[in-house]
Amino acid sequence: MKELIREEVRGMKRYVAGKPVSEVKRELGLTQVVKMASNENPWGASPRVKEAVVRTLSDISRYPDSGSFGLRAALMAKTGVPMEKIFAGCGSDSLIKVISATFLRPGEEILMGEHSFSRYEDNALLMGARVVKSPMPQGFLDLPDMLTRITDKTRIIYLCCPNNPTGSAFGKAQFEAFLLHVPERVVLVLDEAYREYVTREDYFEALDYLPDHPRLIVLRTFSKAYGMASLRVGYGFAQEELVEAFQKVMDPFLVNLFAQEAAVAALEDEDFLRHVQEENRKGKAYFYEELQALNLPYVPSEANFVLFDTGRDDLEVFQALLRKGYIVRPGSYLGLPGFLRVTISTMEDNRGFFEALRQVLEGAVSKNAQTLR
Ligand SMILES: Cc1ncc(COP(=O)(O)O)c(C=O)c1O
Structure with a gap:
């Protein structure tokens, strides 16, 4: 059987998703479980999103609009980018696959940060491409280092900003300096899955750079x-010619009808977004306070999660936290042994988590794990 499977697929690793709440409840016999592992939004979605989903139920038997017209029009209204330059997919996960399939030939290279989003790598391997990684001192992408790693074979560079799983982001000056030196034959993907959470003042509007790049x-x-x-809906911006190519590669009905209607409704509710941003900002300040009090080094985050060094065996700490009803992401699953990545949640859950962490750390043996150089 094994011979039937393409070598590229055999070489890939399966994505390990955060444990679902239901599984942890069942396995550990717990009634209260809080998931802080997958950077989900603890404040849910806007009530308008829910209304849109309910309203759309009457059309459940219909195929969705394959061109996501309404959603792209709403994104155009919000950003000023013409619709022809906007594309949407079943989560940005699916768009990473579409981008990989559109550009990568076997033997070509992608370039990414050493501790960055794993789907760039998996999709490159699927296409028979090679993955070149740049070290990330203190959890930050080293843009000048990345430039030195560009070769004749480099086809795609992925900049994840804010970066998952470290939470770090670079500013406008660094981005502009980088853009100047990326050769014309290289595609530059800026993945801004967490952009709405950024608080650093020197952040930039990436869409401003589209016309000249x-x-x-x-x-x-x-x-x-x-x-x-x-609901699985992600979107992107690129030149029209590239968007046309993506549309050929995409499955025809990639964004379901509920997702399209809900996304339009979400864009209309700016108050909800502001509420989420504000609560995340407060939660982040609380995380920093607690981590400082516990003397645990962390990477300053521009996202809705914080990566910190437990100085212990992270898998042991992870298991002990699970038994207390807190699901987090152990660094060992992310190539960062010793670390935990924890989603900023409601203040009640943040407090509960730090109380559980204190108890766990008191009982855990300290261990010299990897440090971020
Ligand atoms: C950096 C980054 N990009 C893309 C994604 C994919 O998001 P989605 O497919 O839900 O849009 C994630 C999800 O965790 C992410 O962290």
């Missing part, structure tokens, strides 16, 4: 700040 692709999603992870 025809190989720039910007990816965003409704899964995080808009709280629509289950």
